[in-house]
Amino acid sequence: MAKSEKSWEKRLSGEPDPLTVNFVESLSHDTRLYKYDIAGSIAHARMLGDQKFITRDEFKEIKDGLLEISEEISCGRFKFDKTYEDIHMAIEAALVAKIGDTAKKLHTGRSRNDQVATDIRLWMRDEIELLQAGITGLQKAFVKLAANYSDDVMPSYTHLQRAQPIVIGMYLLSFVEQFERDFLRLGNCSKLLNISPLGCGAIAGSTLALDRKSTASQLGFSDICYNSIDATSDRDFCAEFIFDCALIGAHLSRLSEDWILFSSNEFGFVKISDSFCTSSSMMPQKRNPDVLELIRGKTGSVYGSLMAMLTILKGQPSGYNRDLQEDKVHVFSACDSVKACVEIARAIVGNTKFNIKKIAAGLDKGFLDATGLAEYLVVRGVAFREAHGIVGALVADCEGQDKSLAELSLDDFKRHCDKIEQDVYEHLGASNLVGKYVTEGAAGPRQAKEQVAYWMSELAKR
Numbered sequence: 001m002a003k004s005e006k007s008w009e010k011r012l013s014g015e016p017d018p019l020t021v022n023f024v025e026s027l028s029h030d031t032r033l034y035k036y037d038i039a040g041s042i043a044h045a046r047m048l049g050d051q052k053f054i055t056r057d058e059f060k061e062i063k064d065g066l067l068e069i070s071e072e073i074s075c076g077r078f079k080f081d082k083t084y085e086d087i088h089m090a091i092e093a094a095l096v097a098k099i100g101d102t103a104k105k106l107h108t109g110r111s112r113n114d115q116v117a118t119d120i121r122l123w124m125r126d127e128i129e130l131l132q133a134g135i136t137g138l139q140k141a142f143v144k145l146a147a148n149y150s151d152d153v154m155p156s157y158t159h160l161q162r163a164q165p166i167v168i169g170m171y172l173l174s175f176v177e178q179f180e181r182d183f184l185r186l187g188n189c190s191k192l193l194n195i196s197p198l199g200c201g202a203i204a205g206s207t208l209a210l211d212r213k214s215t216a217s218q219l220g221f222s223d224i225c226y227n228s229i230d231a232t233s234d235r236d237f238c239a240e241f242i243f244d245c246a247l248i249g250a251h252l253s254r255l256s257e258d259w260i261l262f263s264s265n266e267f268g269f270v271k272i273s274d275s276f277c278t279s280s281s282m283m284p285q286k287r288n289p290d291v292l293e294l295i296r297g298k299t300g301s302v303y304g305s306l307m308a309m310l311t312i313l314k315g316q317p318s319g320y321n322r323d324l325q326e327d328k329v330h331v332f333s334a335c336d337s338v339k340a341c342v343e344i345a346r347a348i349v350g351n352t353k354f355n356i357k358k359i360a361a362g363l364d365k366g367f368l369d370a371t372g373l374a375e376y377l378v379v380r381g382v383a384f385r386e387a388h389g390i391v392g393a394l395v396a397d398c399e400g401q402d403k404s405l406a407e408l409s410l411d412d413f414k415r416h417c418d419k420i421e422q423d424v425y426e427h428l429g430a431s432n433l434v435g436k437y438v439t440e441g442a443a444g445p446r447q448a449k450e451q452v453a454y455w456m457s458e459l460a461k462r
């Protein structure tokens with residue numbers, strides 16, 4: 001649309017420079033807000049009708065026109081033109097073209113500043129629901145897999161060195177916990193953002209008696225923003241949303257890193273289904289975990305969006321500034337990436353198998369039972385620090401003889417500590433030891449089964 005066609009604008013002389021047109025437009029990324037923009041406009045128009053700023057018939061004309069435009073956009077018939085700047089202006093201009101002068105009443109008491117703030121909140125509220133559903137699906141996939149492996153033992157790692165034995169089920173459920181916090185964080189973000197800025201205008205509200213509570217309730221907001229200056233410039237929720245996405249990414253990325261390592265020949269712990277691997281253009285033997293690597297990589301991009309969003313906010317004076325238009329670039333990009341990652345992670349988890357035999361064959365390496373042995377001594381009256389020293393010396397002996405602790409004779413043990421008796425062998429070996437874990441939340445088979453049952457019933461409610 002040429003400048004002259006923006007019939008309501010009389011302030012600026014002449015046409016905008018084409019450079020300006022291309023530079024200020026946001027239509028190339030904000031068209032996805034159209035449904036929310038139209039819903040917001042219909043609510044606003046209905047309220048204008050109720051408050052007698054427009055007639056009932058005018059409201060109906062506006063509403064029908066907007067619904068037609070919505071239909072045109074959704075089936076791809078709508079012609080987007082960058083000179084309209086953004087989705088809000090594009091729809092308004094299309095309404096003027098469609099129904100004429102009545103359309104010019106729609107923007108009564110409204111600014112693009114409260115309009116765009118309303119649209120992003122509505123969009124984000126829906127996206128959070130979708131993302132939460134994705135997370136629930138992913139959690140369910142983990143729980144299902146954990147149920148298959150609640151008795152099978154694997155090594156745990158700290159500093160990527162063998163630590164203590166754990167059951168695989170409990171390892172898998174550790175991700176369910178992480179994603180549960182992500183789920184709750186998103187829910188909290190949704191609760192905080194679900195208040196309506198509509199009716200706050202450009203910054204100061206309006207001299208017209210707009211019924212803000214009416215538009216808020218029509219749009220499903222739980223309340224209205226009570227400060228028009230804050231309402232039109234607040235993007236806390238955008239930063240928070242991207243942060244929530246970034247943490248989901250962090251969790252997915254750590255999972256990816258684990259499974260990239262675990263699927264290597266060096267570990268050989270898991271087999272990721274061929275459907276989620278790619279081959280090499282040159283090396284015929286290759287079976288690469290590219291999907292997991294891309295999840296890890298995309299997480300880096302989401303962190304970038306978070307930094308960008310925070311930086312966009314930091315230097316702005318109070319009130320709306322056009323800088324804020326850049327929020328959507330990063331919010332959309334973070335959302336799209338994380339949604340895609342969650343979806344494919346769920347499919348991968350649902351199709352991964354642990355190589356129990358290979359894992360079991362290596363369990364006597366790395367002294368996974370050393371801490372358990374120290375605790376055995378504690379129960380027999382040895383102070384923990386002393387027990388730590390005794391077991392440390394035993395491990396050093398074993399290393400010299402290339403043996404595991406379970407392979408030492410009772411005499412070998414007695415030489416280090418006379419409190420050790422024949423029953424020590426029940427505490428040695430990774431598989432024996434996991435059955436001895438008694439603390440709540442420990443990584444043993446009893447706890448794994450309890451937690452699988454808990455999560456199954458909990459997630460079934462969603």
Ligand code: ARG
Binds near residue numbers: 086
């Ligand atoms: N597309 C703009 C945005 O995303 C709409 C607001 C423009 N407002 C203004 N006063 N120029 O923020």
